[in-house]
Amino acid sequence: MSEMSFSPPDYTGHPLLDVGLATLTAFAGRKRPAQLTEEDLRLAAEYIRENYIVDPLKSFLNVAFPNSGFTNPAFEKQPEKRRRYAEIVAGAFTAPPGTERDPLTGLPATGVPLNPDGDLPPGRTYRQHVPLLTGVDVINFHPYGEAGIPLSGVSLLAFQMLPMGCAKVSGKLLAVHSDDPDLLLYFAKTFLKTNQQGVNVARAAGEKKLPDTAPHRARTVLIEHLLKAEHELARLESNGDVPATLTGYYFTNSGQGAELDIYPLPLEVGSFLKVVMKNPVFQSDWEALTARGWQLTRKEGDIPRYNRLYEDLFSLPEGAARFIRLYFLRKPSRQMGAVDKQDPTLTYDTRREANLISWRLTELFLRKVMLMEDSRVQSIRELGDALAQYILDRNDRGVFNAFWMARNYGELRAVLIRASAAEVRAGRKPLITLDQFLAVFEQSEGVPFADWRLGRDLVLIRLLEQLYQKGWLQAHAEELPETAPEEENS
Structure with missing residues (x-):
């Protein structure tokens, strides 16, 4: 022809x-x-x-x-x-x-x-x-x-x-669009293959309905396949680190009422995930977190409907502080109003899941998603290391507990001042300098930070990782305070 x-x-x-x-x-x-x-x-x-x-x-x-x-x-x-x-x-x-x-x-x-x-x-x-x-x-x-x-x-x-070329999800269609032609084709090709197989299976079984592409929610399906795509595709190096756009269009054109939900994945998140899936070091840390993100099922054999970590990626970068607290620091959430009892984040526990805490993954997140300056990242790491060494040298559970449980900015400052003063009295340099303190908790390039807790949480991630690697955290696990839940909107 x-x-x-x-x-x-x-x-x-x-x-x-x-x-x-x-x-x-x-x-x-x-x-x-x-x-x-x-x-x-x-x-x-x-x-x-x-x-x-x-x-x-x-x-x-x-x-x-x-x-x-x-x-x-x-x-x-x-x-x-x-x-x-x-x-x-x-x-x-x-x-x-x-x-x-x-x-x-x-x-x-x-x-x-x-x-x-x-x-x-x-x-x-x-x-x-x-x-x-x-x-x-x-x-x-x-x-x-x-x-x-x-x-x-x-x-x-x-x-x-x-x-x-769409995923069939709960009776609706999920179309995934990207300005990267390789990624766009990957999604269409994957869903086409699944749907063609579904047609064959349904006909062989005498069924009139096409089976769903996946049993999960639309945003979970989107991230699940994106991670597979980034892992499987031979990504072209010519585009460097330029992230691709990715947007899910979850729709129905039903005569009972057309509906459309749009799920744009932030470019910063796409850039972060691309690096994670290309590097085996980050990938292993990431997969350990995602394994604990799946909905808790009521009985063995039930299939989870969503991965909470995947779903929360769409809240970034605005929700970065909460994301860090939940997934990198492993603090449990406290839901307001109606509670989803199958939400896995309700069961998170920093003390018992310290093995999941990864500074290297957190640092990548800070650089790729939050676009944090290198100088502030360095200050956070140095303070975490200094605190860890102080606690190891003195076996000082009091400083650890006070920093961990600080209820307000004043209590946090007092802990660091007290520890720094002790170091000076011992003839050593202060635990933290004024410039470091400002960089971690207050301002960067003249712009004040509204949430001191973010700085505290990031220092804790580095501190906990160091104490876990040295065995101190395991040795004192039962003596440390319970992990306090965080408000969903905090």
């Missing part, structure tokens, strides 16, 4: 169309949409014609294309119309062009009405063709009061393939 008379579009920046194009690309075994041939599109169209008009995809597609020819209940007794609809929307890329332009790609819009009766304006698409558009007679938000959007046959085919 001859090549197409025009160059197929590359990624456009429209998230749902790009995921659809990536799915077409994955289906054809290509690397970029611009490499697609007419034969590639023909094979994708053939898959749609054969599979979208029968279960399990026929029932599944209600979430994406309600009242389309694939799903319209009225066509149950008119199967020829259902087949005709599939032929029209899947094969529109071969139809003569119309007079309008596709606003997403700049290609000519297809020149055929996109329904079996042929009474729609040529090339115009509505919610039965494209998720989250308005219906045929709804003119809101359209120029000149003309409902619908004109699309090229290639764009239309990509939108039809979109659901196959």
